[in-house]
Amino acid sequence: MEQEAQSFFDSAPPLRCRDDVVASVNRFLDIWKAASAIGQTRRIAIVTSGGTTVPLERRCVRVIDNFSSGSRGAASTEYFLASDYAVIFLHRRGSMQPFCRSLPDNPIQECLEPVDGSIRAREKWFDAVTRAVTGHHSAVLQKKLLKLEFTTLFEYLQILEIVGAAMKPVGRHAMFYFAAAVSDFYVPWNSMMEHKIQSDDGSMTMQLAPVPKMLGLLRKHWAPEAFCVSFKLETDVDILLKKARSSLCKYGMHAVVANELETRKNKVVVVTRKVEMVLEKGDCPDIELPLVNCLVARQTMYLQQQQA
Ligand code: PAZ
Numbered sequence: 001m002e003q004e005a006q007s008f009f010d011s012a013p014p015l016r017c018r019d020d021v022v023a024s025v026n027r028f029l030d031i032w033k034a035a036s037a038i039g040q041t042r043r044i045a046i047v048t049s050g051g052t053t054v055p056l057e058r059r060c061v062r063v064i065d066n067f068s069s070g071s072r073g074a075a076s077t078e079y080f081l082a083s084d085y086a087v088i089f090l091h092r093r094g095s096m097q098p099f100c101r102s103l104p105d106n107p108i109q110e111c112l113e114p115v116d117g118s119i120r121a122r123e124k125w126f127d128a129v130t131r132a133v134t135g136h137h138s139a140v141l142q143k144k145l146l147k148l149e150f151t152t153l154f155e156y157l158q159i160l161e162i163v164g165a166a167m168k169p170v171g172r173h174a175m176f177y178f179a180a181a182v183s184d185f186y187v188p189w190n191s192m193m194e195h196k197i198q199s200d201d202g203s204m205t206m207q208l209a210p211v212p213k214m215l216g217l218l219r220k221h222w223a224p225e226a227f228c229v230s231f232k233l234e235t236d237v238d239i240l241l242k243k244a245r246s247s248l249c250k251y252g253m254h255a256v257v258a259n260e261l262e263t264r265k266n267k268v269v270v271v272t273r274k275v276e277m278v279l280e281k282g283d284c285p286d287i288e289l290p291l292v293n294c295l296v297a298r299q300t301m302y303l304q305q306q307q308a
Helices: 002-011 018-037 071-082 107-111 123-141 153-166 168-173 215-222 237-250 288-307
Strands: 044-049 086-092 112-115 118-121 145-150 174-178 227-234 255-260 267-271 276-280
Touching: 002 153, 002 215, 018 086, 018 145, 018 153, 018 168, 044 071, 044 153, 071 086, 071 174, 071 288, 086 153, 107 112, 107 123, 118 123, 123 145, 145 153, 153 215, 168 174, 168 288, 174 288, 215 227, 227 237, 227 288, 237 255, 237 267, 255 288, 267 288, 276 288
Parallel strands: 044 086, 044 174, 086 145, 174 227, 227 255
Antiparallel strands: 112 118, 255 267, 267 276
């Protein structure tokens, strides 16, 4: 498994923003280290969000994409921040952002209007705009939120490796929360066509390779002490829990959140080695509130086990 992961990284196109990512992650961690040194150790959640694309050509015209909107990751980020976590929000470019969930699709033109030579929020959208601006501003000002962007699977996994390895010193105070929908199959860079695939020949067949599983590397090498939560999405409820239980053991996760496509906004099951908890939205504003609360409590238990 490790060899497959290594050859994925060796053959991936170099990450263009690598130096910037490394520098911003290091800056974020320096703040965490300085606070820890004076006894104010904060937990850090690494929230992955949105779907990865799989390019079909090197000079990319076409991709394989998936349905994920990034809503789960954006909402969860808000709740982790509210629970006093610092958050690294590793998200798909253009996907849903924290504090912006109540805005319409075209927020600038729909929410704002020109008045007497300046711009102001329309009354109908005033509360949503205020929340979006102040929520984000306050998290950034307190240096509690770092946003990192990906589009392709190659970018996602390379950034994850940087962040994962950087989290080692954070130990049990780090929580990985893998809500992103990561492609299961891809076209390896070294077997990918350079130019746009031609349609002149009629139908075509393409061979996709399985994406190497990186969770094992995270648990074994990058950040072995971190609290790790992965997600399992299925459309067939009959296999959902079985698959979630199996990935709990296979990758050494502390919890797996099982969700079904149609009901994912109202119900999830948190699967751990000892218990399985069904969480429902009920009267909460969204399902991510009870979900994040539950996982924060599980991480507290995990931290207490170390002290015992
Ligand atoms: O991004 P979103 O809010 O539309 O959907 C969230 C989700 C279903 C992608 C997430 O809860 C999830 O299950 N992620 C892992 C998917 C998987 O690879 O099984």
